[in-house]
Amino acid sequence: MVASHQETDHVALAAWSVSKSFGAVQALTKVGIDVQPGRVHALVGENGAGKSTLAKILAGIQPADSGQLLLNDREVEISGRAHAKSLGINMVPQQLSLVHDLSLVDNLLLASPRLRARRSDARAALSRTLDSAGVQVDIDAPTGRLGLAHRQLGEIVVALAEGARLLILDEPTASLGPHEVGGLFAHLRALCAQGTAILLITHRVDEVLTVADDVTVLSHGHQVFTGPTEGLDANRIAHLMVGELPEAIARAPRERGDAVLTLTEVDAVSDVDSDLQQVSLEVRRGEIVGVAGVAGSGQNLLAEVAVGIAPTQAGEVVRAGSTASDASGALAAGVAWIPDHRADAVVPGMSVGENLTVYAASVDPAPRARVRTRFSGRRAQAVAAQAAVLTEYDVRPHDPTLAAGNLSGGNQQKLLVARELDAAWSAESPASLVVANGPTQGMDLRASQAIRARLVTAAERGAGVLVASHDLDELLDIADRVVVLVGGRIADDIPADEATAARIGRAMSGLARAGANS
């Protein structure tokens, strides 16, 4: 089970001319890649470029239609995931695969062929891996209680303990903060130094430049570049991925209205995030306020308090003149809510169209009166109107009758944005407050840019916008003010013209306050 005998074995995996189609859709066309031991190979491309498909073929999860795989220069047929694992190839999927209720030790034992759960052996194997990778993770706590960054590391450690010599990581940084990404990359480099081969799937150009030795760029299922990262710069890679980059968002001055969200000395308690302490914050109409902080500093709780779905212990929250603290009250007040887990907001079993109009089912008449009625006409008209919204927000495919769960993650996010910023409201009374928590996480450059532009549009239409994000560039891009949370307190409040990544980063690590005092 533990591959100590493989410690010196190196695994190099190459693919030649691999093609794969799903029905009429050609996902990959004659793509090649060469992953070498001791090197980080980045696989980049937009959402839907075929990165995950190629990764699944390498990991034995899906067979290719044609093409060949070479393991240490010998042709190999990978018959399934278990076979790939036995060859030392293991993939950490994007949605992570640790069973929440079980500890890392028990997760490692899950796939063991023995009947008896030898926890002491598993614990020893994990500790050894932890030591050699220089990682510290609690291996006896249920993984559901670990933070995302630790769960990510835990996933890698379990894969290594299962004998992985080639790790495929599918967008491991999608939900990590900048600090945690740095930590993860340091561990990846340490693993490479021991001869592990790493295939890193990402759509973030900066990550390629930071950590990767080689890079392969996919675009619409075609391989457009492969080679060492040396000599490449961010613009070149981005250009290879998406062609012409969308224009940066213009910063036009917007008129400020009255306050649409006011928090006065709010205390709130959470099991999974820092408790909020004495948080006071005001968001005015037409204003975009960014929220930054190291993961777990209270951003999630602040967003939920702002929307009215998390209870407060003390203090007052007024949103659009209302103090109602429940979901339907928030809806009646015109609050749009984009949560960080879109699973909390998109119903996978309902159709895309139903997801757009779901608020019309509210039992309270007040929110019902507020939500948009343009879909309530005759069925054909309603479907056409919904399809128009989908087209406008580039939700692919633009088919309102499809189950939302069949859309890719990125398209579900676009669907959520389309509903919250547009479809949910009648034209006369658009959303008055938009609370978005990580609105672009897991999205590619172009789609992220589009969502940011939508948030700006919402502010132009007179909404107050509160946006929390791990992506500092995103906040710098659109926010008029950035508040920085440290341990559940507002540590700094930086106007746009003074906001730089360095200043925000310093505040996030808790230095701003110390600096101000000295």
Place this chain on the structure above:
Amino acid sequence: MNSALWIAIAAGAIALATPLIIAGLGETLVERAGRLNLGIEGMMAMGAFVGIWAASAVGPWMGLLAALAAGVVMAAAMNLAVYRFGANEVVVGLAMTILGLGLSTYLYLMWIPAGEVNRSVETLPTVSLGPLADVPVLGPVLFQHDIMVYLLVPLVLGFWALMRHTTVGLRIHAVGTDPESARLRGVRVERVGRGTLLAGGAMAGLAGGVITAGSIGSFTPDITAGRGYIVLAVVIMGRLSPLGVTGGSLLFALFQSFALLGQGLGLGLPSEVYTTLPYVVTLVVLVLSSRALVRARLAPMRA
């Protein structure tokens, strides 16, 4: 003055708890894997009939084995309907209960036509555990039972160890709480689901056999008398743990034993009170225990 009667009530409770514990252990596995077997009552009824029928020919031990097999066959049919034909588990389970009750009665009437004298067969021998059986009070309560009761101890411990200390137990837990991740980790989710239901069916069938071939020695239609449903309640009451299920079964059985024998205590209560008591107590304990559970689950969701 009534100490002899109280001892009889306590001893009776252990005997009555035995089939509940056996079926409950099986259902614990099923529910841990995130499934539900509403066919327990029917599987117990079929086990009860098949058990006595086989016992009359080849003795009580083979009778128990046949009862177990009857439960497995019904569980396999349920698996086929759910996994192969995509039927709803709840509906199929209820159908299994109706089928088991009806079929066992029908087969019984084929075997012993109405009007003929019911057949009695030899049951498992009662084993007194030597000097332990002579200890006052504890002796007759704990150590003068048929052999199945003593076998419960290794059985309960075995199920506890299965859940806690084997990879099979881990897989069952993983499939029940997080099937998608379990699948990604290489667990064959459907196989675990099918397997636990077969085990649950085997235990339910065996429980039926224990009632007839194990202790009573004869079959009458509807002999399970709703005990399959009580098993479902007891499993929830015992929080899906083998030890909890044992405790819950003993509690119910104690009140049932009291209902059967307690009228001799001369408390002057109407007989309806005695017969409803075990069900009322189960209901109250179930509500209290699930309230705590629901509250713990809801706490993070409260807004």
